[in-house]
Amino acid sequence: MVTRTETPPATGRWIKPSRRPRMLRAQRRAAVGLASPAFIVIGIVAVIPLLAAIALSLTDYNMINPPRWVGLRNYVAILTTGLFWTTVQNTLAFAVGQIAIGLVMAMGVSVLFNRRIHGGAGFRTLIYLPQAASYVAVALVWNLLLDPFAGPLDKMIRALGGSRIYFLSDSSTAMLSIIAMSIWHNLGYFVLLLLAGLQSVPLELIEAAKVDGAGSFRRFIHVTIPSMREVLVFVVVTWFLWGLQMFTQAYVMTGGGPVNATRTVVYLMYDEAFTSLHIGSASAVAVMLFALVVGSSLALRVILRGRGD
Amino acid sequence: MTLSTSAAFTRRTLLGTSLGVASAGVLAACGASGSSPKGGSAPRTISLQLFGANSDLIDWLDKTALPAFKAQSGASVEVRQTDWGSSFQKMLTGAASGTLADVTMMGQVQTAALAAKGAFLSLDDYVKSWADTTSFYPAMLKNGQYNGHQYAIPFIADTRTAYYRADLLKQAGVSSSELPKDWTGYLALAQELKSKTSLAAPAFWGADNSVGLMQAFSQLLYQAGGSYFGPAGKASLASDQGITALNYMMSFFQQGLANPGIIYNGSGATPLTTGQAAMTFTGYSAVQNALQFNKPKAADIIAGLPLSGPSGGQPATIAWINKFGISAKTKNPDLAWQLLTFLVSKDNIKKLDQYLGGLSVRADLNSTDYLPNVTSTMAAASKYAGALPQNPNMIDIQQKVNISMQQAIRGQGTAKQILSALDSTIDTINQAS
Numbered sequence: 001m002v003t004r005t006e007t008p009p010a011t012g013r014w015i016k017p018s019r020r021p022r023m024l025r026a027q028r029r030a031a032v033g034l035a036s037p038a039f040i041v042i043g044i045v046a047v048i049p050l051l052a053a054i055a056l057s058l059t060d061y062n063m064i065n066p067p068r069w070v071g072l073r074n075y076v077a078i079l080t081t082g083l084f085w086t087t088v089q090n091t092l093a094f095a096v097g098q099i100a101i102g103l104v105m106a107m108g109v110s111v112l113f114n115r116r117i118h119g120g121a122g123f124r125t126l127i128y129l130p131q132a133a134s135y136v137a138v139a140l141v142w143n144l145l146l147d148p149f150a151g152p153l154d155k156m157i158r159a160l161g162g163s164r165i166y167f168l169s170d171s172s173t174a175m176l177s178i179i180a181m182s183i184w185h186n187l188g189y190f191v192l193l194l195l196a197g198l199q200s201v202p203l204e205l206i207e208a209a210k211v212d213g214a215g216s217f218r219r220f221i222h223v224t225i226p227s228m229r230e231v232l233v234f235v236v237v238t239w240f241l242w243g244l245q246m247f248t249q250a251y252v253m254t255g256g257g258p259v260n261a262t263r264t265v266v267y268l269m270y271d272e273a274f275t276s277l278h279i280g281s282a283s284a285v286a287v288m289l290f291a292l293v294v295g296s297s298l299a300l301r302v303i304l305r306g307r308g309d
Numbered sequence: 310m311t312l313s314t315s316a317a318f319t320r321r322t323l324l325g326t327s328l329g330v331a332s333a334g335v336l337a338a339c340g341a342s343g344s345s346p347k348g349g350s351a352p353r354t355i356s357l358q359l360f361g362a363n364s365d366l367i368d369w370l371d372k373t374a375l376p377a378f379k380a381q382s383g384a385s386v387e388v389r390q391t392d393w394g395s396s397f398q399k400m401l402t403g404a405a406s407g408t409l410a411d412v413t414m415m416g417q418v419q420t421a422a423l424a425a426k427g428a429f430l431s432l433d434d435y436v437k438s439w440a441d442t443t444s445f446y447p448a449m450l451k452n453g454q455y456n457g458h459q460y461a462i463p464f465i466a467d468t469r470t471a472y473y474r475a476d477l478l479k480q481a482g483v484s485s486s487e488l489p490k491d492w493t494g495y496l497a498l499a500q501e502l503k504s505k506t507s508l509a510a511p512a513f514w515g516a517d518n519s520v521g522l523m524q525a526f527s528q529l530l531y532q533a534g535g536s537y538f539g540p541a542g543k544a545s546l547a548s549d550q551g552i553t554a555l556n557y558m559m560s561f562f563q564q565g566l567a568n569p570g571i572i573y574n575g576s577g578a579t580p581l582t583t584g585q586a587a588m589t590f591t592g593y594s595a596v597q598n599a600l601q602f603n604k605p606k607a608a609d610i611i612a613g614l615p616l617s618g619p620s621g622g623q624p625a626t627i628a629w630i631n632k633f634g635i636s637a638k639t640k641n642p643d644l645a646w647q648l649l650t651f652l653v654s655k656d657n658i659k660k661l662d663q664y665l666g667g668l669s670v671r672a673d674l675n676s677t678d679y680l681p682n683v684t685s686t687m688a689a690a691s692k693y694a695g696a697l698p699q700n701p702n703m704i705d706i707q708q709k710v711n712i713s714m715q716q717a718i719r720g721q722g723t724a725k726q727i728l729s730a731l732d733s734t735i736d737t738i739n740q741a742s
Binding site: 064077140143147150253259271274275276277 | 397398401402404405422423426427428516517518519569570571572574576577583585702704705708712715716719721738741
């Protein structure tokens with residue numbers, strides 16, 4: 001139990017107890033003053049738009065004429081169309097697929113970089129470079145790469161005796177192609193995070209496991225992974241949430257097709273807003289996506305954090 | 310005491326100065342945004358929104374056309390430009406925020422969508438007293454109308470017809486003078502090309518990440534004598550004509566004469582330019598694409614007349630007509646009209662057609678000499694061209710049609726099933742608006 005005493009500080013001026021509340025008030029004011037710009041900015045760019053989206057989701061609005069109150073009709077309309085559930089399925093397939101493959105790859109590369117390898121800094125820069133390019137630019141390059149007639153990948157596959165693959169125009173490969181491109185784009189960022197996590201694992205723990213006779217695989221599973229849990233949680237949650245917001249890749253590479261195979265929730269929101277001119281429905285989709293993002297984020301944190309505690 | 314006063318003074322001064330600067334900035338910005346002249350001597354400025362303008366067009370506007378307009382009207386023109394892909398968002402957000410350019414370019418299906426929401430000025434009064442009205446093809450001018458009012462003036466027609474690669478036809482022993490006139494001939498040509506050349510899938514139906522399949526299907530629908538809507542305004546794609554049209558398109562894929570895997574990604578060479586396909590439904594842009602990406606083959610891009618449907622009769626096709634309209638919130642409608650009519654004048658429209666790659670909408674421009682590699686057949690196709698219905702939901706509807714066509718070419722249902730479901734979707738869209 002902590003007891004409070006009125007002990008003067010070892011150095012500095014003695015502050016009379018009667019002056020402390022005044023000082024605390026001043027400190028509080030200063031804290032509020034310093035934090036308020038950040039709160040104002042967050043309020044303007046996040047809270048107000050979110051509240052506006054919730055309000056608009058309850059209206060029929062086309063941006064030009066005034067909004068008309070419709071209650072929950074937009075939500076009912078969206079939830080009862082098959083397309084919405086197709087987009088949810090596609091979005092989850094993308095987010096889960098990207099993280100399932102991407103995490104293994106990022107971990108493998110970061111383990112490799114964690115060793116002393118010749119030209120390691122150069123490789124790290126190389127692997128991070130795609131992250132610096134915009135999704136649109138990367139998607140256009142991948143369009144050329146995946147071209148079933150002129151693309152280098154097709155030439156390689158056919159040189160090896162394989163048959164032509166219509167990466168982006170076949171429903172069974174279109175989403176996989178977008179996942180591959182997205183992993184390539186994001187890998188460097190997550191490799192750097194995981195590398196930082198790997199380098200923060202205490203060496204004495206590894207040494208102790210070695211002394212106990214644990215092989216390299218067991219050391220990795222039972223010592224390294226648990227020791228970098230915080231970083232892993234951050235990587236999984238962040239990457240998954242990015243995945244839930246996928247739009248640009250599908251917009252540029254497939255236009256949401258073929259036959260809605262790559263149409264995501266954000267794509268549906270875009271279509272509702274700028275193709276159908278239903279800003280109310282688009283806002284309803286946005287609110288549901290927000291709920292999905294928040295729900296997934298909390299669930300992932302509970303699952304991933306809870307397992308080790 | 311002195312220090313405290315000084316600190317207070319500094320804070321106040323800082324706050325006051327910041328507010329002053331901010332207010333001055335806002336006032337200056339407000340002043341600059343107004344295009345309406347307040348004083349007689351103030352320079353007059355008007356804005357022009359372009360979509361998909363290339364550097365040649367911008368050069369011509371900057372160096373020739375807009376200086377000429379300034380000399381004529383005394384007004385400067387502020388040109389805004391973006392790509393076609395984001396054109397609708399640009400117009401929509403511009404109309405919503407009151408920042409839509411005074412004169413705006415717009416695509417085929419955008420006119421009704423935005424006119425229905427009051428984004429454009431009715432041009433009825435101007436058109437009544439405009440001498441050039443009779444110089445336009447009536448059907449093209451009518452395409453700028455919605456609900457009986459003129460909202461836009463056309464400047465370019467992307468008239469679709471059947472285009473071919475003459476060199477590939479020659480490989481199959483088909484002469485350029487024996488181009489198909491109807492569906493039967495078109496199918497027979499595809500079969501001949503497949504059997505006599507190395508082309509695995511000689512026909513390309515315009516599949517892309519936009520609405521290319523819908524455009525191809527719409528031509529077939531009109532050739533079969535069908536229409537998007539019945540007399541009562543209900544969607545009628547699942548009519549006998551619609552089903553016949555879709556079955557015809559699907560038969561190319563079923564017979565391996567077309568490949569659902571070939572999709573034009575919107576940039577680079579088209580399948581006709583690369584030689585992956587020898588026949589397709591497209592417009593003059595096919596020639597431009599070849600000139601850009603495979604110049605030696607540009608002369609081999611030839612066009613036939615639009616096809617006639619299964620029961621013969623007149624050929625039919627569709628033209629995608631781009632137009633200029635005036636913002637409903639323009640502060641200077643007379644000047645905007647002056648700029649619009651300047652742009653669609655006989656001489657200037659030639660340049661627009663040349664740089665943007667389309668055919669003329671003016672009947673007084675019979676010669677196509679000013680357009681490179683345009684044959685008389687390409688120009689003659691305009692005679693048979695109709696347009697998509699002026700439905701305010703057409704932007705949404707065309708996307709839905711395109712997705713259904715993607716299903717159809719992959720054999721995901723029969724023509725009747727796909728079109729019946731589509732009719733139901735279209736009716737729902739129309740009822741909801």
